[in-house]
Amino acid sequence: MALVTTKEMFKKAYAGGYAIGAFNINNMEITQAITEAAAELKSPVILQVSAGARKYAKPAYLKALAEAAIEDTGIDVALHLDHGADFEICKACVDSGFTSVMIDGSQYSFEENVALTKKVVEYAHAHGVVVEGELGVLAGIEDDVKVDESEAKFTDPAEAERFVELTGVDSLAIAIGTSHGAYKFKSEPQLRFDILEEIGRRLPGFPIVLHGASSVVPEYVEEINACGGKLEGAIGVPEEMLRKAASMAVCKINIDSDIRLAMTAGIRRVLSNQPDVFDPRTYLSVGREEVKKMVAHKIKNVLGSAGTL
Numbered sequence: 001m002a003l004v005t006t007k008e009m010f011k012k013a014y015a016g017g018y019a020i021g022a023f024n025i026n027n028m029e030i031t032q033a034i035t036e037a038a039a040e041l042k043s044p045v046i047l048q049v050s051a052g053a054r055k056y057a058k059p060a061y062l063k064a065l066a067e068a069a070i071e072d073t074g075i076d077v078a079l080h081l082d083h084g085a086d087f088e089i090c091k092a093c094v095d096s097g098f099t100s101v102m103i104d105g106s107q108y109s110f111e112e113n114v115a116l117t118k119k120v121v122e123y124a125h126a127h128g129v130v131v132e133g134e135l136g137v138l139a140g141i142e143d144d145v146k147v148d149e150s151e152a153k154f155t156d157p158a159e160a161e162r163f164v165e166l167t168g169v170d171s172l173a174i175a176i177g178t179s180h181g182a183y184k185f186k187s188e189p190q191l192r193f194d195i196l197e198e199i200g201r202r203l204p205g206f207p208i209v210l211h212g213a214s215s216v217v218p219e220y221v222e223e224i225n226a227c228g229g230k231l232e233g234a235i236g237v238p239e240e241m242l243r244k245a246a247s248m249a250v251c252k253i254n255i256d257s258d259i260r261l262a263m264t265a266g267i268r269r270v271l272s273n274q275p276d277v278f279d280p281r282t283y284l285s286v287g288r289e290e291v292k293k294m295v296a297h298k299i300k301n302v303l304g305s306a307g308t309l
């Protein structure tokens with residue numbers, strides 16, 4: 001049991017037509033819920049840390065939480081930097097023991113993105129760490145930055161092929177219509193599977209990553225709203241679309257919003273049904289249990305990674 005890279009996970013996932021869940025961690029309860037579900041279902045898992053998580057929980061706590069989860073559950077996990085904004089943060093994570101980093105140069109020109117990603121790849125590979133790049137621009141909210149649908153840009157398959165060749169990245173996040181947050185589609189959900197298929201054809205065996213892939217589980221949205229919340233028009237990626245993507249070149253599926261919704265639904269349920277409760281352990285335990293159930297459901301029915309450890 002150790003922190004491992006995603007290399008073997010992705011190789012097996014690609015061959016097996018399934019994907020690995022990359023779940024964002026922000027506190028102890030979330031970390032426990034994810035790793036307990038993965039351990040019980042004998043599934044590989046990626047724990048990822050965003051800039052927001054580092055600001056909220058501090059890097060030292062997050063690293064210690066991942067290590068504690070490994071010790072407690074006995075499974076291997078990959079510890080991944082989510083949306084690394086520059087070389088310095090990627091280097092800091094490599095130096096502190098992360099096994100995977102993402103350099104997100106998607107807002108730059110192709111050439112600038114290549115140069116930045118290549119620099120991170122050189123440093124990370126020299127330290128045994130794998131790198132995820134990103135090409136194309138997702139809509140939605142990410143680290144407090146809102147990208148409007150009109151500014152989003154689907155990934156060009158020919159550019160993706162060149163990007164991988166030029167940078168040496170180990171995996172690539174692409175834009176095919178998913179987006180960050182709980183409000184992903186204004187009307188019928190649609191993903192550009194034709195782009196994914198063409199990228200898979202041009203880069204055989206190469207792991208593709210899907211960001212913004214929460215389903216925005218309707219039951220949680222309903223329960224949150226029934227318990228005093230106000231999430232109007234929240235809509236995510238249908239699970240059957242994620243299943244299809246996982247059977248294609250997608251080997252990593254990023255999920256954060258569904259964790260937030262599961263935890264919030266559990267906590268709101270306790271606080272609205274038992275107004276006398278004021279022990280955080282009471283409502284946080286229920287929130288944790290909901291996250292665990294949600295992660296287990298994804299592993300079994302969406303990612304298809306159960307029993308592959």
Ligand code: G3H
Nearest residue numbers: 050051052053142143256
């Ligand atoms: O990509 C976005 C993730 O959901 C992380 O969001 O920076 O608010 O933690 P965050």
Ligand code: 13P
Nearest residue numbers: 181211212213214256257
């Ligand atoms: P969601 O907001 O759909 O959960 O996406 C999370 C993500 O892509 C983290 O990088």
Ligand code: ZN
Nearest residue numbers: 180211212254
């Ligand atoms: Zn993301």
